[in-house]
Amino acid sequence: MKPLRCVAIVGVGLIGGSIGLALRRRKLAARVVGAGSRPATLAAALHTGAITEIAADVASAVADAELVIVCAPVDHIVEQVRAIARACPAGTLITDAGSTKQQIVDELERYATSDATWPAEVAFVGSHPLAGNEKKGPQHASATLFEQRTVVVTPTSKSKPTNVSRLHEFWSALGAKVLEMSAAEHDRAVALTSHLPHLAAAAIAGTTPEQFLNLTAGGWLDTTRIAAGDPSLWRQIMLANRGNLLPALDALLTQLAAWRQALDTQDGVELERLLTEAKRIRDSAGS
Amino acid sequence: MKPLRCVAIVGVGLIGGSIGLALRRRKLAARVVGAGSRPATLAAALHTGAITEIAADVASAVADAELVIVCAPVDHIVEQVRAIARACPAGTLITDAGSTKQQIVDELERYATSDATWPAEVAFVGSHPLAGNEKKGPQHASATLFEQRTVVVTPTSKSKPTNVSRLHEFWSALGAKVLEMSAAEHDRAVALTSHLPHLAAAAIAGTTPEQFLNLTAGGWLDTTRIAAGDPSLWRQIMLANRGNLLPALDALLTQLAAWRQALDTQDGVELERLLTEAKRIRDSAGS
Numbered sequence: 403m404k405p406l407r408c409v410a411i412v413g414v415g416l417i418g419g420s421i422g423l424a425l426r427r428r429k430l431a432a433r434v435v436g437a438g439s440r441p442a443t444l445a446a447a448l449h450t451g452a453i454t455e456i457a458a459d460v461a462s463a464v465a466d467a468e469l470v471i472v473c474a475p476v477d478h479i480v481e482q483v484r485a486i487a488r489a490c491p492a493g494t495l496i497t498d499a500g501s502t503k504q505q506i507v508d509e510l511e512r513y514a515t516s517d518a519t520w521p522a523e524v525a526f527v528g529s530h531p532l533a534g535n536e537k538k539g540p541q542h543a544s545a546t547l548f549e550q551r552t553v554v555v556t557p558t559s560k561s562k563p564t565n566v567s568r569l570h571e572f573w574s575a576l577g578a579k580v581l582e583m584s585a586a587e588h589d590r591a592v593a594l595t596s597h598l599p600h601l602a603a604a605a606i607a608g609t610t611p612e613q614f615l616n617l618t619a620g621g622w623l624d625t626t627r628i629a630a631g632d633p634s635l636w637r638q639i640m641l642a643n644r645g646n647l648l649p650a651l652d653a654l655l656t657q658l659a660a661w662r663q664a665l666d667t668q669d670g671v672e673l674e675r676l677l678t679e680a681k682r683i684r685d686s687a688g689s
Numbered sequence: 690m691k692p693l694r695c696v697a698i699v700g701v702g703l704i705g706g707s708i709g710l711a712l713r714r715r716k717l718a719a720r721v722v723g724a725g726s727r728p729a730t731l732a733a734a735l736h737t738g739a740i741t742e743i744a745a746d747v748a749s750a751v752a753d754a755e756l757v758i759v760c761a762p763v764d765h766i767v768e769q770v771r772a773i774a775r776a777c778p779a780g781t782l783i784t785d786a787g788s789t790k791q792q793i794v795d796e797l798e799r800y801a802t803s804d805a806t807w808p809a810e811v812a813f814v815g816s817h818p819l820a821g822n823e824k825k826g827p828q829h830a831s832a833t834l835f836e837q838r839t840v841v842v843t844p845t846s847k848s849k850p851t852n853v854s855r856l857h858e859f860w861s862a863l864g865a866k867v868l869e870m871s872a873a874e875h876d877r878a879v880a881l882t883s884h885l886p887h888l889a890a891a892a893i894a895g896t897t898p899e900q901f902l903n904l905t906a907g908g909w910l911d912t913t914r915i916a917a918g919d920p921s922l923w924r925q926i927m928l929a930n931r932g933n934l935l936p937a938l939d940a941l942l943t944q945l946a947a948w949r950q951a952l953d954t955q956d957g958v959e960l961e962r963l964l965t966e967a968k969r970i971r972d973s974a975g976s
Contacts, residue, residue, distance in 0.1 A: 604967035
């Protein structure tokens with residue numbers, strides 16, 4: 403990617419901060435302007451070099467930006483992107499980093515076509531970098547967070563191919579593998595690969611009596627690790643994708659019923675079949 | 690612990706191999722004799738220095754041993770310990786490293802008191818080092834596997850205090866934190882802290898459609914990691930502890946029903962309460 407003159411990052415926590423660090427490390431942006439609601443977070447991001455300047459407000463952050471990345475909790479993305487679009491110069495591409503896509507993409511497409519304050523030459527195309535973890539804040543940001551990670555880009559039939567290409571190039575330039583799919587397809591898949599594991603990890607942690615925590619080891623710690631994620635962010639994600647998460651949870655409950663049946667009837671053959679099938683899938687996914 | 694003259698390890702895979710490496714690294718045993726059914730595994734353990742010699746059979750392995758550790762799949766421990774006891778010199782202490790304890794400890798206590806071939810001066814006291822992971826084989830063994838890890842020791846009312854002390858000293862000398870509890874208490878706790886997480890991790894892996902594996906990230910990988918464990922070993926563990934695992938699974942199903950209800954009714958307050966409670970428990974357990 404040809405280095406950008408000015409990129410704005412709205413929300414400089416783990417994801418936004420890591421985008422800034424990667425852009426600077428890879429010399430992909432002369433200016434990285436940060437905006438956000440918490441002065442201490444912005445100061446920390448400036449201190450670590452994730453951004454080159456702090457904007458007084460979102461409008462001034464994006465006033466000169468070729469690309470804007472909105473790294474906000476999913477419930478705030480639509481409203482933030484709408485406010486940002488009004489302040490952008492012609493030609494600006496806006497994207498996000500939200501864990502759910504359909505609701506965000508659908509609403510923004512409606513606004514972009516029907517809202518008179520949305521400038522004709524400003525576009526939004528959704529992104530989801532599959533690179534978060536249980537930590538938060540710019541102090542955990544890393545210039546290598548996106549290397550070899552998947553970023554899903556979710557254009558619609560109305561997205562201009564040049565904007566989709568710009569977004570591909572951007573995430574690829576940060577080291578990511580870019581996948582393109584519809585927002586609906588994305589949400590269906592991540593309900594099973596991200597939101598359901600989060601729910602299950604939290605349910606396992608919630609099932610563990612505290613007096614037994616001294617008997618936990620690597621297995622429990624790995625299996626429940628993401629349950630340490632931010633409860634408010636995850637409430638928003640789960641509710642935004644509940645249409646896909648509910649059937650995913652029902653699929654897990656069906657699986658668990660088969661495990662329960664095998665245990666209850668002491669069916670060692672079936673138990674080993676279930677364990678073997680799980681191992682086969684897990685082994686094919688990497689470490 | 691005063692260094693031992695001769696320790697026998699029966700089964701030199703991940704756990705047995707790591708015991709040998711730790712004993713040698715810490716200069717805690719002059720001789721570490723290995724025995725097991727697979728010549729290639731024994732050769733690998735000798736090559737890495739986990740054992741100092743390979744015995745032709747179990748009887749000759751233990752003929753000179755002050756301490757014997759049986760690192761076998763849980764279904765084989767009772768039978769192996771019985772065969773070993775007959776071949777041990779007076780004063781030998783035998784322990785195991787099995788993930789379940791009650792069945793093993795109960796059966797061996799019955800044999801030790803009723804079986805005429807069990808020598809009066811040979812004792813068994815059960816152990817469970819909470820230090821395994823999804824890998825197997827001596828090539829993954831590590832001299833530091835037990836450092837800061839918990840090892841549960843499960844004496845009975847018939848165990849001699851001197852033997853319990855010897856076992857405490859042994860595991861402490863390898864760097865572990867030793868907890869003493871009844872076999873029943875141990876099995877109840879690990880059903881929730883180890884066997885249930887394994888079952889759930891495998892069920893999540895089993896629920897993931899393979900065409901979505903390219904959309905997995907750190908959360909899925911952590912949550913399902915232990916599902917890569919050996920299916921045959923885990924079938925044995927789950928069946929041996931099914932009396933505790935079934936109620937643990939039912940507790941998880943009750944939790945999941947609460948999550949489903951909150952999702953289904955779009956009850957954000959309850960969803961955030963469940964997420965917050967899970968985070969609180971996870972945060973108190975370390976990383």
